[in-house]
Amino acid sequence: xxxxxxxxxxxxxxxxxxxxxxxxxxxxxxxxxxxxxxxxxxxxxxxxxxxxxxxxxxxxxxxxxxxxxxxxxxxxxxxxxxxxxxxxxxxxxxxxxxxxxxxxxxxxxxxxxxxxxxxxxxxxxxxxxxxxxxxxxxxxxxxxxxxxxxxxxxxxxxxxxxxxxxxxxxxxxxxxxxxxxxxxxxxxxxxxxxxxxxxxxxxxxxxxxxxxxxxxxxxxxxxxxxxxxxxxxxxxxxxxxxxxxxxxxxxxxxxxxxxxxxxxxxxxxxxxxxxxxxxxxxxxxxxxxxxxxxxxxxxxxxxxxxxxxxxxxxxxxxxxxxxxxxxxxxxxxxxxxxxxxxxxxxxxxxxxxxxxxxxxxxxxxxxxxxxxxxxxxxxxxxxxxxxxxxxxxxxxxxxxxxxxxxxxxxxxxxxxxxxxxxxxxxxxxxxxxxxxxxxxxxxxxxxxxxxxxxxxxxxxxxxxxxxxxxxxxxxxxxxxx
Ligand code: GAL
Numbered sequence: 001x002x003x004x005x006x007x008x009x010x011x012x013x014x015x016x017x018x019x020x021x022x023x024x025x026x027x028x029x030x031x032x033x034x035x036x037x038x039x040x041x042x043x044x045x046x047x048x049x050x051x052x053x054x055x056x057x058x059x060x061x062x063x064x065x066x067x068x069x070x071x072x073x074x075x076x077x078x079x080x081x082x083x084x085x086x087x088x089x090x091x092x093x094x095x096x097x098x099x100x101x102x103x104x105x106x107x108x109x110x111x112x113x114x115x116x117x118x119x120x121x122x123x124x125x126x127x128x129x130x131x132x133x134x135x136x137x138x139x140x141x142x143x144x145x146x147x148x149x150x151x152x153x154x155x156x157x158x159x160x161x162x163x164x165x166x167x168x169x170x171x172x173x174x175x176x177x178x179x180x181x182x183x184x185x186x187x188x189x190x191x192x193x194x195x196x197x198x199x200x201x202x203x204x205x206x207x208x209x210x211x212x213x214x215x216x217x218x219x220x221x222x223x224x225x226x227x228x229x230x231x232x233x234x235x236x237x238x239x240x241x242x243x244x245x246x247x248x249x250x251x252x253x254x255x256x257x258x259x260x261x262x263x264x265x266x267x268x269x270x271x272x273x274x275x276x277x278x279x280x281x282x283x284x285x286x287x288x289x290x291x292x293x294x295x296x297x298x299x300x301x302x303x304x305x306x307x308x309x310x311x312x313x314x315x316x317x318x319x320x321x322x323x324x325x326x327x328x329x330x331x332x333x334x335x336x337x338x339x340x341x342x343x344x345x346x347x348x349x350x351x352x353x354x355x356x357x358x359x360x361x362x363x364x365x366x367x368x369x370x371x372x373x374x375x376x377x378x379x380x381x382x383x384x385x386x387x388x389x390x391x392x393x394x395x396x397x398x399x400x401x402x403x404x405x406x407x408x409x410x411x412x413x414x415x416x417x418x419x420x421x422x423x424x425x426x427x428x429x430x431x432x433x434x435x436x437x438x439x440x441x442x443x444x445x446x447x448x449x450x451x452x453x454x455x456x457x458x459x460x461x462x463x464x465x466x467x468x469x470x471x472x473x474x475x476x477x478x479x480x481x
Contacts, residue, residue: 007414008476014117014421015471016078017071017443018378020124020169022054023430025084027061032097034090036126037137041185049321049436050450057431058446059456064107066458067428070444072114074464075471079116080377080423081107082124082169085150091130093146101157108161119377119423120158121166121224122151122208125174125184132186138175138197144204151208155217163219164420165212166297166377167205170226172254175201181316183434191276199278202257206291220420222293223258224377227251229362231305233340238308242337246306249336252369255296259370261289270336295420296366299378300405303345303358309338320351321434323384327351350382350439356404363412363419373418379405380425382432382439385461393445393461402463406470407478424467428458443467 022038029035042053060067071079085092087100104120111118127137135142151167168174177184179194188194205223212221230250232243245266252264262285271277309332317329328351332338345353363374381401385393402424413419429442436450443464447457470478 001415003411003414006410006479009410009413009474010419011474013419013474014078014119014164014375014423015467015475016076016080016117016119016421016423017425017427017467018080018119018423019060019426019428019430020082020121021084021087022057022124022126023426023433024058024060024081024428026054026056026059028055030061031099031103032087032090033084033100034086034092034097035129036084036086037129037132037185038126040129041187044187047187048434049438052431052436052450054431056453056456058428058448060428061103063456063458065110067444068107068110068114068116070458070460071111071116071427074443074468076116076427077471078119078164078421078423079111079427080119080121080164080166082121082126082166083154084126085123086126086128086130088153089128089150092128092134093131093149096153101153105157108158112161117164118158118162119164119166119375120154120162121169121377122154123147123167124169137186138178138200139193141200141203143200144207147204148207148211152211152215155212155215159215159217164375165217165219165221166224167208167221167293168201169224169377170299171198171201171205171223172250173226183319191274195271195276195278199280199284202254203284203287205258206261206288209291209293210287220294222295222297222372222375224297224299225251225254225258226299226301227255227362227366228301229303229358229365230337231303231342233305233307233342236308239306242306242308245333245336246304249333250304255366255370257288258293258296259372261285261287261291293372295373295375296370297375297377298362298366299425300359300362300376301379302353303342303355303361305340305342305353306332306337307340309334309336311335314338319434323349323435323438325349325351348381348383350435352382354381354401356401356408359405360408360412360415363409363417364415367412367417373420375420376409376422378423378425380441382435382441384438385429385440385445387445387447387459391459393459395461395463398461398463399466402467403470403478406475410475410478
């Protein structure tokens with residue numbers, strides 16, 4: 001679709017940026033916080049790049065005022081962050097740790113005082129270790145009640161101050177990495193267990209949304225989904241079918257549940273054939289159908305290009321967590337699809353395709369299929385950055401990436417997609433889970449390395465000023481830049 005002229009961004013468009021508790025806060029055992037599964041997992045040798053962990057991270061817990069001042073200087077309209085469940089409830093349930101809750105209370109007030117809207121994520125992968133030990137975390141249905149109780153504490157405390165709520169961050173990632181690929185805690189590799197844990201997460205998500213409504217909480221709520229649209233490598237019908245398999249398996253399998261409360265038929269049938277389908281108990285479907293979100297949160301980084309994969313074809317392949325280009329292995333799901341290099345797309349040093357048009361395609365697909373407004377909850381470029389002797393960071397590659405993706409959003413708006421906002425990943429540099437600190441995403445450089453925290457000083461990158469200008473102009477000049 002080509003347009004003679006692009007529609008402007010809405011006046012109240014949320015130009016924002018994002019982070020997650022474990023990746024920025026540090027203070028992992030301070031002020032009554034209990035351990036989360038990540039606090040334990042990172043101590044197992046060989047799980048992360050150079051054995052990095054989030055014990056200190058970028059020390060946002062102690063420096064949040066400095067970070068919020070930088071956000072205000074940039075002109076951010078929204079800041080998305082997550083709450084660490086085990087700061088609020090050290091073992092995941094029971095007594096509230098008031099000091100932990102107070103940290104978020106103060107952060108929210110600080111943001112509001114600077115005219116920045118808080119976008120609160122209830123869960124960004126750090127389930128309390130207490131719940132993992134008690135009943136296996138997401139593998140037990142007890143998680144539904146405990147997650148709902150935890151969510152209700154936050155709804156009640158922050159009602160009226162927070163207007164955008166995100167339930168689960170990238171359920172598709174934490175479930176597949178945690179229970180199938182064993183890259184994330186609890187490090188399990190078992191499909192049957194994975195689909196069961198996933199079904200419980202679906203129920204917990206819907207139950208929290210229902211609680212939100214029951215309590216009459218103000219604002220909007222929705223999940224954050226890691227969506228990469230799937231392409232076929234070419235027009236061979238077998239490859240088209242592979243791309244359809246991939247889209248249903250990787251995306252609709254989650255988003256259909258969020259919006260319609262039902263799994264896609266062909267994929268569910270395929271799971272039954274493998275003996276992996278989750279058990280759906282009486283009442284589940286009603287609960288899922290009722291817990292419909294107000295918006296779809298989308299974390300977009302890349303697209304996937306697919307080809308036919310026979311039943312004895314390629315399966316899981318290793319991920320590139322070192323930043324050495326070309327080290328990720330071929331992967332797929334035997335009998336469904338395999339992922340191919342797209343000859344039209346460049347990749348980052350971590351082998352992630354760069355595809356702004358893919359974002360527009362994804363937004364269009366979601367808007368047509370689900371008829372919901374969309375909030376981009378993450379999008380950004382993870383790259384090496386270098387600090388010059390003058391303490392500057394010339395990250396024109398990031399400016400280029402963000403400009404092209406912002407333009408894709410404007411094009412999607414012009415196509416008719418309802419967009420609430422754009423939260424880039426990330427505001428400051430932070431711990432990239434398995435990838436250490438060298439894979440940087442921020443507008444603000446944090447001077448630390450894998451095994452040297454240094455003084456954790458903050459420096460504004462060139463992209464900081466580019467986004468500042470873009471926000472000021474409400475994205476009016478993306479085409480001419
Ligand atoms: C997402 C995740 C973020 C961040 C990002 C970039 O999958 O939600 O926490 O790590 O990837 O790597």
